[in-house]
Amino acid sequence: xxxxxxxxxxxxxxxxxxxxxxxxxxxxxxxxxxxxxxxxxxxxxxxxxxxxxxxxxxxxxxxxxxxxxxxxxxxxxxxxxxxxxxxxxxxxxxxxxxxxxxxxxxxxxxxxxxxxxxxxxxxxxxxxxxxxxxxxxxxxxxxxxxxxxxxxxxxxxxxxxxxxxxxxxxxx
Numbered sequence: 001x002x003x004x005x006x007x008x009x010x011x012x013x014x015x016x017x018x019x020x021x022x023x024x025x026x027x028x029x030x031x032x033x034x035x036x037x038x039x040x041x042x043x044x045x046x047x048x049x050x051x052x053x054x055x056x057x058x059x060x061x062x063x064x065x066x067x068x069x070x071x072x073x074x075x076x077x078x079x080x081x082x083x084x085x086x087x088x089x090x091x092x093x094x095x096x097x098x099x100x101x102x103x104x105x106x107x108x109x110x111x112x113x114x115x116x117x118x119x120x121x122x123x124x125x126x127x128x129x130x131x132x133x134x135x136x137x138x139x140x141x142x143x144x145x146x147x148x149x150x151x152x153x154x155x156x157x158x159x160x161x162x163x164x165x166x167x168x169x170x171x172x
Contacts, residue, residue, distance in 0.1 A: 009020065016065040029054065029144040031136050033090075037152035039113070044152075046101065046117035047083065050136060055113055058140045070108045082106060082115060089135040092119060124152065124172060130136045131169040 032148045033048040057080050067078040075081075083103040092099045104116040134146040146161040148168055159168030 025095040028142040045117040091133040
């Protein structure tokens with residue numbers, strides 16, 4: 001009888017573990033964008049972290065290209081299409097005016113692609129408000145959340161942007 005009780009103590013956790021191992025976990029859709037003002041460079045430096053597989057899927061569905069990001073067979077036009085997509089889905093405004101930015105490139109870190117952008121020649125003393133619109137991946141994933149952190153002159157403001165609320169504003 002004692003062996004049966006011990007067996008039950010081992011079997012129940014094993015069954016629970018197996019159940020969760022084979023059930024499909026719901027994927028979390030999120031990107032994180034950091035926007036920092038550099039006093040030395042007089043520029044906003046932007047890094048945007050997006051899951052590689054999500055961006056790969058989006059580029060295929062939106063533009064019909066197989067980018068094969070982060071593989072030896074990565075498409076030579078991948079950067080061009082990533083930049084094109086960011087320009088349509090990531091917008092920064094100063095005092096209500098859209099601000100141009102430079103797409104500097106990308107690199108990979110495990111399962112994430114990090115895109116580097118920069119808004120050069122920024123005179124903060126002449127800017128009252130800044131807004132950030134981030135719709136990256138919201139056109140493909142309903143559950144997509146885009147976290148945006150903005151840092152400038154010792155201040156920090158964060159937003160969680162979703163499809164229905166895709167713009168954050170702050171006073172500089």
